[in-house]
Amino acid sequence: MSELQQKLVKMVEQMPAFSKSVHQVLHLTADLNYSHKELVRIIDYDPVMTLKILKLVNSAYFGFARKVASINQAVVFLGMNTIKNLALSVATRGILPQLDRGGLHTGHFLTHSVGVATVAKMLARRLGATDREATDYFVAGLLHDFGKVVFSQFMPLEFQEAQRLAKERHCSLRIVERDLIGADHADIGSLLGEKWQLPPDLVLAIRHHHGDKDGQHDSPMLDCVNAANQITKLRGFGDSGSPIVEPLTPSAQARFGTDLEGLVASLGDLDREMKKAQVIIKL
Amino acid sequence: MKIRFWGVRGSIPFPGPNTITYGGNTTCIEVRTDANDLIILDAGSGIFPLAQTLFKELPLTCHIFITHTHWDHIQGLPFFIPTFIPGNTIHIHGAFDPINQGDLREVLSRQMEYCYFPVRETELKATIHYLTLRDRQVIKVGNATVSNLLMNHPVLNYAYRIDCNGKSICFTGDHEPLFNIYDPEDEDCDEYQSFMDQKNQGIIDFMRGVDVLIADTSYTRDEYPQKRGWGHGTYDSSIALARQIGARQLYFTHHEPTRSDRDLERVFQEALSRHPRQPGDPEFHLAQEGPVIEL
Numbered sequence: 181m182s183e184l185q186q187k188l189v190k191m192v193e194q195m196p197a198f199s200k201s202v203h204q205v206l207h208l209t210a211d212l213n214y215s216h217k218e219l220v221r222i223i224d225y226d227p228v229m230t231l232k233i234l235k236l237v238n239s240a241y242f243g244f245a246r247k248v249a250s251i252n253q254a255v256v257f258l259g260m261n262t263i264k265n266l267a268l269s270v271a272t273r274g275i276l277p278q279l280d281r282g283g284l285h286t287g288h289f290l291t292h293s294v295g296v297a298t299v300a301k302m303l304a305r306r307l308g309a310t311d312r313e314a315t316d317y318f319v320a321g322l323l324h325d326f327g328k329v330v331f332s333q334f335m336p337l338e339f340q341e342a343q344r345l346a347k348e349r350h351c352s353l354r355i356v357e358r359d360l361i362g363a364d365h366a367d368i369g370s371l372l373g374e375k376w377q378l379p380p381d382l383v384l385a386i387r388h389h390h391g392d393k394d395g396q397h398d399s400p401m402l403d404c405v406n407a408a409n410q411i412t413k414l415r416g417f418g419d420s421g422s423p424i425v426e427p428l429t430p431s432a433q434a435r436f437g438t439d440l441e442g443l444v445a446s447l448g449d450l451d452r453e454m455k456k457a458q459v460i461i462k463l
Numbered sequence: 464m465k466i467r468f469w470g471v472r473g474s475i476p477f478p479g480p481n482t483i484t485y486g487g488n489t490t491c492i493e494v495r496t497d498a499n500d501l502i503i504l505d506a507g508s509g510i511f512p513l514a515q516t517l518f519k520e521l522p523l524t525c526h527i528f529i530t531h532t533h534w535d536h537i538q539g540l541p542f543f544i545p546t547f548i549p550g551n552t553i554h555i556h557g558a559f560d561p562i563n564q565g566d567l568r569e570v571l572s573r574q575m576e577y578c579y580f581p582v583r584e585t586e587l588k589a590t591i592h593y594l595t596l597r598d599r600q601v602i603k604v605g606n607a608t609v610s611n612l613l614m615n616h617p618v619l620n621y622a623y624r625i626d627c628n629g630k631s632i633c634f635t636g637d638h639e640p641l642f643n644i645y646d647p648e649d650e651d652c653d654e655y656q657s658f659m660d661q662k663n664q665g666i667i668d669f670m671r672g673v674d675v676l677i678a679d680t681s682y683t684r685d686e687y688p689q690k691r692g693w694g695h696g697t698y699d700s701s702i703a704l705a706r707q708i709g710a711r712q713l714y715f716t717h718h719e720p721t722r723s724d725r726d727l728e729r730v731f732q733e734a735l736s737r738h739p740r741q742p743g744d745p746e747f748h749l750a751q752e753g754p755v756i757e758l
């Protein structure tokens with residue numbers, strides 16, 4: 181292993197674990213007839229999620245005289261649907277970290293991530309994905325730039341410099357990352373995805389979301405994340421730290437049968453979808 | 464106190480020849496205290512005809528209590544004419560939205576956004592006070608008190624109890640009796656049951672001895688299995704609740720929009736024949752738009 185690789189692996193190892201329950205909650209509840217007790221079980225097994233939900237349930241908003249101490253109790257007092265929606269919000273918010281150290285604006289970065297997630301899911305539906313499959317596309321979109329989180333955390337100065345240079349040269353951030361660090365955020369993001377044991381198609385979508393090695397993988401998820409990323413940037417939702425919008429990859433263009441502008445136009449009013457999605461960030 | 468139903472349907476207004484007897488508007492109940500203070504429970508489409516009767520009382524002060532923010536309980540609010548008239552004072556009470564972390568005002572003003580309504584919430588001329596209620600608060604309205612309790616529905620839903628000079632009314636809002644999500648062999652089953660018992664006891668204590676119980680009775684016993692988890696009660700569950708709390712009168716409301724007057728009377732009779740009145744039982748009535756109920 182090269183010195184650089186060793187360094188990257190070490191960084192990835194120090195990242196917090198990706199809670200499996202997040203994925204499970206998204207998956208389970210994509211079906212309208214999900215099992216109630218299964219949802220409670222998933223939340224119960226995740227102490228962080230449990231804690232966050234109970235904290236809200238016990239907040240002054242509700243003013244319950246008695247302290248709610250378990251998810252079962254919370255379900256009885258607030259109703260299954262409210263707990264389900266709380267879990268969904270907490271789940272999605274839970275994997276989004278704080279990252280101002282590396283010069284990224286947390287709010288803008290999260291807006292970008294949630295935006296790509298939302299558009300990726302819309303595109304998945306257009307390609308005929310089921311609700312469950314579309315959830316995976318959402319997660320892929322949400323995590324596609326997580327390599328930048330690793331850089332922010334462990335190489336804040338280099339990463340800040342990379343962003344500055346990308347703006348100055350008006351070129352893609354990943355190209356500067358390669359020059360400066362020797363690897364880009366897609367590389368390290370996919371390493372992180374492997375560590376988190378995400379499904380292989382998700383890792384692939386993260387690794388190649390910028391379209392290098394285009395044509396080598398026939399992956400609708402990859403094409404959706406690639407397109408969603410450019411659409412989100414083109415429409416100015418949030419800021420990923422990279423200043424330029426790139427055209428669709430040839431394979432994405434072939435899959436959707438149109439170019440970037442055509443695809444954006446066909447999606448209609450995105451503002452409302454985006455506004456809805458932003459609620460996640462507030463939690 | 465006096466009670467008058469202005470809307471008795473669930474989900475969506477359905478006026479027409481089939482609903483002419485009981486009425487086609489969605490939930491709205493006018494309550495007058497002994498001092499003639501005006502309390503309005505929910506603002507479904509029935510609040511519009513109610514408003515037509517209020518012009519002789521200008522300047523008006525009224526107290527609206529929203530059980531929950533599903534359309535059929537708030538859709539008349541933007542058309543509640545007194546909010547457009549300067550000099551009126553309107554107090555609106557209800558739960559907050561835990562998912563979007565919004566208070567009552569934010570939730571309600573969303574249905575007055577540009578895409579949905581021509582007048583913005585900030586342009587209303589009356590003085591409007593919003594009060595986001597926590598569970599189990601007590602609000603004074605003249606010599607009456609209104610208290611609230613969290614029930615069981617897909618969104619936060621409060622039951623309201625109004626007490627005035629020894630008389631009392633309770634409205635469940637939309638409510639489905641709790642059911643155990645576990646199977647008997649599951650480890651969590653007993654614990655869940657004990658939480659349910661606790662919550663049910665809280666409901667009984669809250670409603671105990673009311674003169675009038677107005678209860679969500681959307682479904683028949685036979686319809687219910689298909690609709691479990693949707694957040695509504697049945698004739699059988701409403702009768703059971705009224706008996707448990709010792710109510711004197713029980714009004715079934717939130718009629719299914721597609722249930723014709725004739726079908727409504729049929730399912731009502733079927734329920735009564737399953738549960739013949741026993742000594743101490745409340746009187747059973749179908750909620751109907753129009754008549755004034757005095758107590």
Ligand SMILES: [Zn+2]
Nearest residue numbers: 473474535637
């Ligand atoms: Zn309703």
Ligand SMILES: [Zn+2]
Nearest residue numbers: 531533616637
């Ligand atoms: Zn409802």
